[in-house]
Structure formats: structure tokens, C-alpha cells
Amino acid sequence: MLQLFEFIGRNRNFILFVLLEVFSFWLLVNNNNYWSVEYFNTANTLSAKSLELSNAAREYTNLRNVNAALAEENRRLNELITRLQQQKPANAPVGYQADSAFANRYKFVTIAKVIENSTHRADNYLTIDKGYADGIKEGMGVVSATGVVGKVKICNKNFSVITSILHSQFMVSTKLLRSGDQGTAKWENNTTPSLIQLKDISRYTTIMKGDTAVTSDQNVVFPPGIAVGIVKSFRVAPDQAFFDIDLKLSTDFSKISYVYLVENKLLEQQQSLQESLTPKRK
Numbered sequence: 001m002l003q004l005f006e007f008i009g010r011n012r013n014f015i016l017f018v019l020l021e022v023f024s025f026w027l028l029v030n031n032n033n034y035w036s037v038e039y040f041n042t043a044n045t046l047s048a049k050s051l052e053l054s055n056a057a058r059e060y061t062n063l064r065n066v067n068a069a070l071a072e073e074n075r076r077l078n079e080l081i082t083r084l085q086q087q088k089p090a091n092a093p094v095g096y097q098a099d100s101a102f103a104n105r106y107k108f109v110t111i112a113k114v115i116e117n118s119t120h121r122a123d124n125y126l127t128i129d130k131g132y133a134d135g136i137k138e139g140m141g142v143v144s145a146t147g148v149v150g151k152v153k154i155c156n157k158n159f160s161v162i163t164s165i166l167h168s169q170f171m172v173s174t175k176l177l178r179s180g181d182q183g184t185a186k187w188e189n190n191t192t193p194s195l196i197q198l199k200d201i202s203r204y205t206t207i208m209k210g211d212t213a214v215t216s217d218q219n220v221v222f223p224p225g226i227a228v229g230i231v232k233s234f235r236v237a238p239d240q241a242f243f244d245i246d247l248k249l250s251t252d253f254s255k256i257s258y259v260y261l262v263e264n265k266l267l268e269q270q271q272s273l274q275e276s277l278t279p280k281r282k
Helices: 002-010 012-031 033-061 063-087 267-275
Strands: 106-117 123-128 141-143 148-155 160-167 171-176 182-186 195-199 212-215 227-235 244-249 258-264
Touching: 063 106, 123 148, 171 227, 195 227, 258 267
Parallel strands: none
Antiparallel strands: 106 123, 106 258, 123 160, 141 148, 141 258, 148 160, 171 182, 171 212, 182 195, 195 244, 212 227, 227 244
16 A cells, blocks of 8 residues: 555656646547547547457357357258269169168268378378268268368277278279260379379260369268369370370368268178178188
């Protein structure tokens, strides 16, 4: 308390000056209509600006929740679209009707955040923040909001490692939308993470730049119709039977943030049936 009094005593002239200034301003505002209006207009403007800045800061801090909500909505829409496409395929003949188990075999299990990602190695992987505690299993397909990402390689309770489509051993059954021809997409150019190569497309097929390549009906990991890329260039040597096609990947791996985990609920049934046809070694 003594220090407070000493401070007031040392600065009494300045404090008196401030008090007189405030009192003069109060008299001016209350006894002059012009200055009264100016004061309230200025005060309202400053108040509105402060509220605007406060709301902007609140919206910015809420972006994480907004992004998560949008990702969840995309998950539901992707699952619905996949189900409808399987029930009534566009190229199916009249009378074809998929049974309910087949039409509902793909389930978009969960959404995960990418916490680590490589793009410039020969074999690239991603790490996500969810594992078997969230229903993730090895072998599940992984897609983004824009296209194919990869497949779950290993997982523990809380994390999973994804084999990226940018991996020398990763292949995706792919078809061109315009011609319907099917081939295999495989990453061979490990210096350009935005390009992937499409193989096994006959040289007698009509190829056009800008054509869309999507996952084919012959995938067991990915639902059909998931974007793989866009035809950027193609070439064929005189002694070759197939085109060499470069696809610009639909997924930008330099910006990937959230991914969707896809499960084929009939995968084991299909694989066990197909494996039963393979001759067993004696």
C-alpha cells in the first residue's frame, strides 16, 4: 500500500493530467451533439471490428473440427455411391440384379489422418493414426477424397502403415472410361511422384489425352470406379503390342491429409474359392 501511495505521489501531475483529459472528453461528448455522434460511431466501428476478429479467430481454431466433419460426410457419401453402383452397374445387361451381399460388400470403415508420408523413394509408405482398435485390418484398401492411395500393410492397436500406390510392387487393376479397356497401373517412374504408368492396353485401342482411368470391376481391394489418374501422354514402339501410358495421379501425395479405409467383406470367400482352383504342390 505504501508503494502505491509513493507511486501516486511521484506521478501525481501525470495522473491529474490524464483525469482532466478524460473529464474534458466526457464534457465534450455529452455537451456537443456532433462529437457525441462521432464518439458512438467510432465506438461501434471498433466494437464491430473486434467482434469480426474474434469470430475469425474462432472459425480458424474450429477448422480441425470442420475438416473432420467434412471427411466423415465424404465417407458416408462414398459408401452410398459404391453401393448404388454395385446394385445397378452402368454396363450391366437388362435383367441383371446383384444380390444384396455382393452389392454391399465394400464398407468404408473409418477415416484416418496421415501422420507420415514418403514420395520420392522406390518403395513409399504412409503412416496413419488409427489401427486395429478402430477396425482396421491388413489388406484393406485406402483411398482419399480424390482417388486411390494404397493398401494396409501392417497395423497395431493405434497406428497403421500403408503401402502407397507409389511403390514398385503395388499394382491396381485399372480401366479407361472412354474405351473400357482394362490394364494394370504400376509406378515405374520413381523420380516423379505425380505420374504412374498404365500397362497392358492394346495398341489398337483408341487412346485420348485427358481420358480418366479408374479402378476396374476386377479389383478385390478397391471398389470399382475409384479414380486412379488422367491420361497425360502415351506412346507405342513399332515392335510393341501395348501402349506405354502415363497417368497423372488423381491423388496429390504432397498434400494428402485424410484417408478412408475400405474393407471388402467378401474378400476371404472370394480368395478361398479362387485358391481352391490352384494346383497344390505334392
